[in-house]
């Protein structure tokens with residue numbers, strides 16, 4: 001059918017209403033006149049596919065990446081700059097207004113540049129005699145070969161071609177690949193390889209040497225890592241403190257993003273933040289910068305992340321300023337009575353947010369709360385609980401750490417009314 005795209009939905013796909021329900025057509029922008037085909041139907045509307053762009057809308061721009069369209073990433077690369085920024089801001093506006101939240105101040109979006117992503121998940125697939133290394137197509141298991149990616153740090157992009165060569169030469173069938181550009185080299189994990197024979201191990205060690213990798217691990221189907229070659233323990237710096245990064249542990253997508261979030265958090269802390277609770281702390285991206293302001297009790301459920309954090313605390317003589325504590329904050333949120341002694345709480349949960357934890361913070365009486373989130377909807381839900389508990393939403397800062405994707409991150413600053 002022929003239609004004119006009206007808006008872009010929350011996942012980055014343009015849509016037009018058909019019989020009162022949205023037909024989502026990926027890779028389209030408002031004002032596009034398109035010929036589209038319906039692929040499937042769901043309760044929320046129809047999923048479609050672009051057959052032909054009949055005439056472009058005013059917000060359409062030339063996508064800079066040669067893989068755009070075939071590759072499943074960068075859903076918004078065909079959207080003109082101003083329209084792109086307005087769309088991202090609108091996602092935050094919608095979530096805030098849905099929860100009836102109006103911050104006293106909305107800061108302009110902070111943007112991290114292309115070519116700054118420090119971790120990439122790739123897929124590899126055998127097709128006949130060829131091995132394809134790249135990204136998956138949208139909603140498909142098919143892998144699109146990628147020779148270049150505008151998102152990646154050069155250290156990761158430079159690995160794409162040698163990786164494809166390596167996998168072609170080995171007994172590789174299919175599997176995932178995770179590469180992280182640490183500050184002292186790339187930490188590479190390869191799935192789909194059975195490195196039981198000595199020859200293959202030697203080939204992988206030679207690859208690590210030739211590419212100057214920091215570490216090469218094997219990745220099993222359950223997501224477990226077996227380090228095979230460690231040439232240097234991969235390391236990142238959080239606020240100037242070196243931390244040895246275990247394979248697969250959470251890291252902010254880019255150094256620039258990590259620094260922007262850190263600055264947004266720490267700029268709220270003053271001399272009175274002498275005792276800080278940091279929830280969902282990971283390996284310590286914010287913990288070390290926070291410890292300059294006061295004592296930090298950092299809570300996290302992932303053992304590997306905690307071990308990395310605790311190791312860096314001890315090695316750097318910070319045991320008098322930071323404690324790293326294992327706690328499943330979904331099953332056992334910090335109770336209001338446990339939080340009451342802190343002067344500030346920082347929490348940065350996964351996409352699902354931290355509803356029960358927010359309900360406890362809301363009753364805690366802690367004067368300053370900083371909420372970091374990668375999901376506007378759960379952010380707004382959790383912040384609503386805090387506001388209902390007597391907090392004022394003083395500021396919301398937004399961060400675009402995932403250029404051209406529909407993702408947007410937020411930092412909310414809440415102060416107890418009267419503080």
Ligand SMILES: C[S@@+](CC[C@H](N)C(=O)[O-])C[C@H]1O[C@@H](n2cnc3c(N)ncnc32)[C@H](O)[C@@H]1O
Pocket residue numbers: 250251252280281282283284285286299300301302305327328329330331348349350
């Ligand atoms: C968005 S990451 C933030 C990590 C850290 N703030 C950073 O910036 O590096 C969310 C963190 O929550 C942790 N997490 C997930 N589920 C958890 C749970 N039930 N209890 C505690 N931590 C959890 C993850 O392991 C991850 O480190």
